Amino acid sequence: MNRFADWGNALYTGRRAYPFVRRWRLWFAIAAALLVLAGGLTALRGGFNLGIEFRGGSEFTVSDAATGEVDPGREAVADVVPGVEPTVTAIAPGTMRVQTEQLDDAQTRQVAQNLQEAYGVTQDQVTSTFVGPTWGEAVSQQALLGLVIFVALVTVFMALYFRTWKMSLAAVVGMLYVVALTAGIYGATGFEVTPSAIIGFLTILSYALYDTVVVFDKVRENTVGQEEDPERTFEQNVELAVNQTLVRSITTSIVGLLPVASILFIGAGLLGAGTLRDISLALFIGIIVGTLSTLFLQAPLYALLRRGEADVRDQDARVGRDRDGLGQQTDLEDAHGAVL
């Protein structure tokens, strides 16, 4: 605890500083490499593992099954529609999932009936889902529309709030990266993409920006009115702000992850695939990626966007030191001066 507090103090004063902005080339390269890697793996796997909502088909879930074997499930389907190759999986202890191609009403009910007998359960314990192939498409189309509207509105909102469109731009670019990488991780690992996962993605958008707004607010505070700062370049000011909010970033991501992880590991471990797991998995990945991206992408990107501005160049020239030498900067009290 004491050590953590010490560390927080050191970050606050600038005594200890992580080169979030200075080393931007490295972070950007890593980010790009990750994206390419995830994209490449996704391509190798032949694209996303789309859930039944996107492929269309019938799905049955049996709760409290007497056995976890797959054969009774296969037979239950083969009995009704011979020649169909069903996918039968035990998604959790006592929970079986049977997926087939699209069945008609009568077949669906017959299969449900067979499954009840095969797994020794009552009608109350068999869930059946039938999805037309266009359903998932409709959901994701709406989601995409929502994404576009949200990005447009939030860009304007942030530009107004921060009084600079460059923060807005940096935040939105970073957010798109978060979504792209999260999607890439889904593709690369073969996690199933379901409408619930899409909900998760949409929440990540909101979280990624939320996290960025908190950090950028501090950045703004440290940089606005500091054009005459004789000790620190613009980039160094940005970096100090990111370091000063680092404790918050870490604490928040841990606090955000705890409940999500609890749904993911406790709920989904016992329930198997479903809405809860799909949402929480997307969020789990997204919160981690979102927090890291604020630190390593959005903040340096903002500093870079401002780099060419006359004001910033003047300031940097006055400070007149090596851009990579953050350590040369400043004394403690000026760091205070920035926030007092």
Place this chain on the structure above:
Amino acid sequence: MAKTSPSRAAGRALAWLAALVVGLTAILGIGVASGQAGWAPKLALDLEGGTQMVLAPQTASGEQATPEQLGQAVEIIRQRVDGSGVAEAEVATQGDQNVVVSLPGVPDEDTRRLIQASADLQFRPVLQAAPGEPTPEDQLLPKEQFPAPSAEPSDAYDSNWLTPDLADEFQRTDCAVPRDPGAAPMPADRAVVACQPAEETPAGAAPAIKYVLGPVVVSGTEVDGAQPGLAQTSGGVSTNQWGVNVDFTDEGARAFQAVTQRLTPMPAGDPRKQFAMVLDGRVISAPSSNAVITGGSARIDGPSFTEQSANQLAEQLNYGSLPISFTIESEQQISATLGEDQLRWGLIAGLIGLALVALYQFFQYRALGLLTFASILVMGLMTYLAIAILGWTDNYRLSLAGIAGLIVAIGLTADSFIVYFERIKDELRAGRPVEAAVHEGWKRAQRTITASKAVNLLAALVLYFVAVGNVRGFAFTLGLTAIADLIVVFLFTHPLMVLLAQGDFVGRGHRMSGLDPRQLGVDSALYRGAGQVREPRPAVASAPTSDVRPGRRRGRGEPALTIAERRRAERARAADPAARRPADTQEDAS
């Protein structure tokens, strides 16, 4: 330091919050007491078990159904499902594309067919009319006593359609009993019995009427369109009388002209002067024909028409002109067991998540962690009240996605407090006393919190209005918690923090309070409790420059220095720009 004013403001804020919670509880209490609401929030189908079908409209001609037509379809499906005796069914449009039907349990074949079938609009001549009540049992005529038709009916208007069977059915028909939706559709080429249900009109209650109707003379698909409008005099001046203008297609115009030619000469008051428009087995209007319509444009007038009822009739006619049937896009039958399991584990996971958050907060913020926990509980209480009340007033149902939204919100809510506390710590590090640090920290934190919550709220709003299906449930809880969070931070966490800062435990920076200035690297000499602090900046500026540089690693290896000494040394070093060398930071960064 003025103690009274901030604490009075804090007290007021807490009072507001208490009033809000009491008010919401009272509203819900009234709902429960009047039997309309329950203490528990309403659950959506995926938690309660049941069947949900998403239907896509399909028209024979491939035209897009308009939102009005979809609305009519929902109305008709609802009538059919209710009529078939399925309780608690919900039918709603989703976006402007789909219709969602939620039913408890598993629907049978008939219900399924009913839901999908297209509604059918027919124009039929009236052969006989009577009030909608059945003839009392003791006055029923035995079937044999009805006169048998003298001949085969020659056309649709022929009274010979009235067979003893039909007459018997007619006398027994009770319009108060809704038509069995499972019954076969009315045969177009035969006479039938149909009801016009009772209606409330401004002119008084219009009683139900039952009719014997001849075969179909104009099919609904021949209607080109219908619009409500005020009647015009021959001079083109609008009168106050509402009515509906109906346009027919070419073929419809010819057929309708034939109808009016037959009906118009009938004497006034004779039911056979009327023709009935039948939608989905129910008579929606049965006007008398007062003129021969040759141009394919008719006008239905009546003293009982209001703007609303004219609108409704026009909508029904438009809907009937484009018979929509439905294909099932997706169907989910959720077993009650699965729903219960999901709810139970979802709640358990949420509680465990909450406990973990509380534990972690306590480690990091000590006593302040308890404040966080209390704040989350208050937020939880308000969210619960809001959901339960909305379940009552707006039939809002909590879905699994909604529960996921609530659990995720725990983390997002806690962040408001983290931002706030970190800001207070920053101010403490700058050498302010606790009370002033709370004041300053809040000034900065409230901006950040408001702006970041606005982003969340924006996301929730966009998702809610754009998205379909369970995305909406999720967006709703996310938005709701963002609002509840703001209320709690402003009306609970901050005021309580202000009050705590005036107490000794937090105000004097007790070691366990989480706001111990000594732990935050502030020279304890600077700090003597609330209101007794030297100005921080001069104090540091006058600190002696020292060559002692106990770096982080070296410092730990030098037990000779006490913590306080080390800190003082660090401060001194930090105060001297020359003492800081690039190597220092680079070492840290590696």
